[in-house]
Structure formats: C-alpha cells, structure tokens
Amino acid sequence: MRPAEFKNPEQELTRFRRRLLVALSFVLVCFSLLLARLVWLQVIQHDYFQTRAENNRISLVPVVPNRGLIVDRNGMVLARNYSAYTLEITPSRIKHLDEVISQLAQIIDIQPKDRKRFHKLLDESKNFESLPIRTRLSDAEVARFVAQRYRFPGVDIRARLFRQYPEGDLASHVLGYMGRINDRDLDSIVDAEQEENYQGTEHIGKSGLEQKYEFELHGKTGYDQVEVDSSGRAVRSLARTGAVPGNNLSLTLDSKLQRIVEQAFGDRRGALVALDPTTGGVLALVSKPTFDPNLFVDGIDATNWDALNNSADHPLLNRAIYSVYPPGSTFKPFMALGALTTGRRTAAQSIADLGFFDFGGHRFRDDKKGGHGMVDMHASIVVSCDTYYYRLANDWGIEGIAEFMGQFGFGALTDIDLEGESRGILPSPAWKKKRFKRPEQQKWYAGETISVGIGQGYNSYTIMQLANATAILANNGVVYRPHLVQSIANSKGVIRNVENKPIRHIKLRESDLAVIRRAMVDVTVNGTAALAFKGAEYETAGKTGTAQLFSLKGAEYKEANVHERLRDHALFVAFAPADKPRIALAVLVENGGFGSQSAAPIARQVLDYYLLGKMPQGAAAEVQDVADN
Numbered sequence: 001m002r003p004a005e006f007k008n009p010e011q012e013l014t015r016f017r018r019r020l021l022v023a024l025s026f027v028l029v030c031f032s033l034l035l036a037r038l039v040w041l042q043v044i045q046h047d048y049f050q051t052r053a054e055n056n057r058i059s060l061v062p063v064v065p066n067r068g069l070i071v072d073r074n075g076m077v078l079a080r081n082y083s084a085y086t087l088e089i090t091p092s093r094i095k096h097l098d099e100v101i102s103q104l105a106q107i108i109d110i111q112p113k114d115r116k117r118f119h120k121l122l123d124e125s126k127n128f129e130s131l132p133i134r135t136r137l138s139d140a141e142v143a144r145f146v147a148q149r150y151r152f153p154g155v156d157i158r159a160r161l162f163r164q165y166p167e168g169d170l171a172s173h174v175l176g177y178m179g180r181i182n183d184r185d186l187d188s189i190v191d192a193e194q195e196e197n198y199q200g201t202e203h204i205g206k207s208g209l210e211q212k213y214e215f216e217l218h219g220k221t222g223y224d225q226v227e228v229d230s231s232g233r234a235v236r237s238l239a240r241t242g243a244v245p246g247n248n249l250s251l252t253l254d255s256k257l258q259r260i261v262e263q264a265f266g267d268r269r270g271a272l273v274a275l276d277p278t279t280g281g282v283l284a285l286v287s288k289p290t291f292d293p294n295l296f297v298d299g300i301d302a303t304n305w306d307a308l309n310n311s312a313d314h315p316l317l318n319r320a321i322y323s324v325y326p327p328g329s330t331f332k333p334f335m336a337l338g339a340l341t342t343g344r345r346t347a348a349q350s351i352a353d354l355g356f357f358d359f360g361g362h363r364f365r366d367d368k369k370g371g372h373g374m375v376d377m378h379a380s381i382v383v384s385c386d387t388y389y390y391r392l393a394n395d396w397g398i399e400g401i402a403e404f405m406g407q408f409g410f411g412a413l414t415d416i417d418l419e420g421e422s423r424g425i426l427p428s429p430a431w432k433k434k435r436f437k438r439p440e441q442q443k444w445y446a447g448e449t450i451s452v453g454i455g456q457g458y459n460s461y462t463i464m465q466l467a468n469a470t471a472i473l474a475n476n477g478v479v480y481r482p483h484l485v486q487s488i489a490n491s492k493g494v495i496r497n498v499e500n501k502p503i504r505h506i507k508l509r510e511s512d513l514a515v516i517r518r519a520m521v522d523v524t525v526n527g528t529a530a531l532a533f534k535g536a537e538y539e540t541a542g543k544t545g546t547a548q549l550f551s552l553k554g555a556e557y558k559e560a561n562v563h564e565r566l567r568d569h570a571l572f573v574a575f576a577p578a579d580k581p582r583i584a585l586a587v588l589v590e591n592g593g594f595g596s597q598s599a600a601p602i603a604r605q606v607l608d609y610y611l612l613g614k615m616p617q618g619a620a621a622e623v624q625d626v627a628d629n
Contacts, residue, residue, distance in 0.1 A: 216488055225239040248490075262286055393454075415482075538577045
C-alpha cells in the first residue's frame, strides 16, 4: 500500500488566493475597458454621436423648385408647369411587382401602355426609386386608392409638377422637351457641380431651350427638416428652407409668326429661319415636320416613340440648325458681292452666255438652253445665270472664294443658343485635305471650284447659316450672334437682358452693297420671284435657289420623272424692306423643286404678316386662337 498523501493547507490557500487575484485582475481589466469605452462614447465622442442621433431623428426632404416659364416676345406662355397626383411604386419594397400592379388595376385604370412605360422606367432606374405607374389621377381615383392604401405597402400617391406646352407642337424644335434623368445627364450635373441642387429632381431638359438653359430654368432646391420615428415615418415638420423657382426666359420669337410659317409649310418637309438683322434676334425658327413635346412629359410610350423615331420624315430632327444643304443659287449674291469687293468684276462687265461653260473637256451647263445672251452682274442675279458664276469662280479661285465667304459665317457655327448646331462645309483645299484620307482624294481639282460658284459641289450649310449670312448682307456687313433668348428674369422679377452687341464688322463698300441690293429687289419684281411677290406693298430683296440632289449627267430635269425624295430642294433668301431691313430670312422646302414655286410663296406670307400684319387665308382664326390662349 502506498502511504496516504496529506494536502498542505497553506499551499492550497496560497494557490486559491493566486487564482482569485488573477480572476479579480481580469474582472478589473474588463471593467476598466468598459469604463474607458463609456468615457470615450459618453464624454469624448459625445458631440459626434449626438449629431448622428439627431440626424437619424431628423430627415432632410428635398423640395423640388418650380421650373421657370418660357414666353415669347409678346408674353405668350410657351412652356409652363402644372401640379397633378401620381400613383407611384417603390419596387424595392415589393416582392411580386406584376401581381401588385394587377391588383392596383382593379382600383385605378392602368392601361397596357402605362405598364410598358413603367417597366421602361424600371429598366433605366435604380430599383429603390419611386416610379410612377399612373399620372394625372382624378380626385375619384385618389379617393379610391386612399381608402385601400393599407393593402399596398410600397405604393403611394404623390403630388408632382409636370411640364406643359400649351401650344402643342408649336415651336417644338425651339422649346425642346423634358425627360427622366439618365446616367449621361448625371454626368453633366456632376460636371456642373449641381448634384446637391438636383436632389429630388427626376426630369431634365433633353433638347432645345429646355436643355440649353437647364440650369437657369431649374431653380434652387429647398429642404424640409422632418422628424421621423424609428421606422422612418414622418412625425412632424421642424423647419423649411424654401425652394427658389427657376428663372423665366423671354424669347425674341414671335409665336404668331411661328404659327403662320408652320401652317404655310403644311405637310411639306423643310426649315425656315427669320432674324432681326439689327439685333440677331430669332423671329421664327421652324423645322418641319414638328412633334408634340407633351408626349415626353410622362415618359413617352413605345407606340409614339416608334412613330417619331422610325418615321421617314424624321420629325425629331431640327432641320434649321442641324441638317445641311447645298445653297444653290442663293449663293450667287454673295459671290457677286465678293467679286466687287475683291475687284474680280465690275457691275458693268458682261459675258456672252451661250448656255454652257467648257472647262477641261467638261461642259458645265446653264439651266436655260441656249443661254441668256449678254449678261452683266445685275442680270446674272435677276435671271440666275449659272454661266456667269462658272466663269467667276474659275477666275477667282477656291482660296479667294473660301476666304471671302467665311466672313459671312459659311462653314462656321453661328453660336445660336441651341445645342446640336452643325458647322456645314465651306469647301477649300485645306478642308478637303483634312476631310479625306487617301492622297488622291485630298487633291483639289480646278473643276470643283466651278461647281462651288453656283452653290453646288461640296457647298453645304444649315438654313440658320444661310439666314445669318442674309442678315449680315441686309445689315451692311454688321454681324450679330443669332439668339433666341431676349432676357432672363428671376423669381423677384429682376431682369437680365441678353447682350446683342455686334461681334464684328465686314468691310464692304456701300456702292457694292447697293449693286447687290438693287439686283435682289429686281428678282422680286422682274426676276425669278416676281410671281410670288406680285402686288406686294413693300420692297423685298430676295434670291431664289434650287439645290440639286444628284447629277443629271446632261439630261433635262423633269420633276414628274423623279422620285419625290430625290427631287431638288427649293430655297429662297430675302430681307425687307429693302432700304431699311427689319427682317431677314432663309427658307428651304425639301424636294420642293424650284425656289420660286415652293419657297418664295412661304417667304411672302411671312413678310406680309411681319411687315403689314396680314394673315394668310385660313390662318387668321387659328393664329387668333393661339393669341387668346
């Protein structure tokens, strides 16, 4: 047997005391850490956590400002706002979205087009955003939903501001339209350092003045300080920083004149720009066909979008500032003025026009068989003699032509206050070398200069550029920047006028200008536009033009034998009264044939109204209705 072992009480007590001390130390360390953390949170970090708690209790709700109005020169409202109730869904709070929409459709009328538009918005948006399924609810629909709101968590009714264009498609390419903010818009907002100002804003200008003056029209976002409970529900409003409404735009545009022009075009495609030559103010800017910007207010449905986007007539295209066309014979007065200014011709010099000009084995034909006989500068404009300008272009040379025409803004942006303006093409050897890649394409051939002389060849300009050049001619070489906005007024009524000072002055002799002016007046009295201006009570300086779309290769042009879309474009430029011009314009009718037949009659209606107040037949009642609204 092993001897019995006896425990040493002293050792056991020492061992126990040691363990107790370790445990006590551990407890003290833990309590010290807890105390330190408590001091850190309650004393050192007190202000920080108090602020966070306050932020959790108080929510900042953005207050979207009223968008500024757009009015014409006479105060007629072209773009305004209205408030309406919308039924909105927050997709992130709903599991079975389509099922909920079907249940909602039993209470509120939800059409298939509403569903399509909602799903389109859903694809473009973040799923936590509130998206409208129905807009502009009636009071009865609002009451029906409110009675059953408890059934639909994640669905609510909100009051929203909507853009409205009371005149429908009038001046649609000028005004533009609104649309929901997308990623590209967000980039522009960030670039402009406007992120905070666009909190709560869901729509933005997409084209026209709505886009160009977006940050003027938008206003300044306000905020409501709202106390919320633990579930995020609003308890009470604590404070409010009011939103500042956007600025109002007052335009140089005359809505009555705009309506007359749009009616004059009818179903034809084309564009017209009318300017005040003494200020550069745009009196009318028409692109046909037009579109109704109200279609975009709620988010355009697929049917209307397909109709607009896939139409062969391209109604969304702004033909006045984006599309480019050969100027045709409307280029000739500028060629003649350049010839006088540079000494290439005198007004009295004449040529024998046999109906063609031979150069390098190629025959450039005049539009009149047998020619016009002896033609001086005056007659060359009045009867629109091609042969005269074939010879002039050949003698002058492309470099000289390009240098002179560039002064009138051909081939350069006019800097009008709209996005999407095209530069056009003022042909020159330098342009051709830059335009083409292969060396054989880059070479400028002398025969190409001859076509440039009659406004054909590589010549390609916007109707805005053509109208601006005509305004410069009418204003004796004084150049203004074309502009649509005349003044900007804030919510307090403080008005900021848009500067309309001359930007440059082309050195031209009055005697040379008088030669061109007399010839252009004779165009409307005895020349190609005489029929359109028969009986006019004012003197007009004008020039017709026909822009050829494809080469006939010597064959005779017969409109009836050419497909409608391949027929020549009809052009006309004018300013009036000829001695003291108040208006200058350029008009183009796509595939309209001769300028005297299609374009000049439209210009006559414009000038009759603007100078005399005369309404075209059938237009008076509709224009008056526009004024009354």
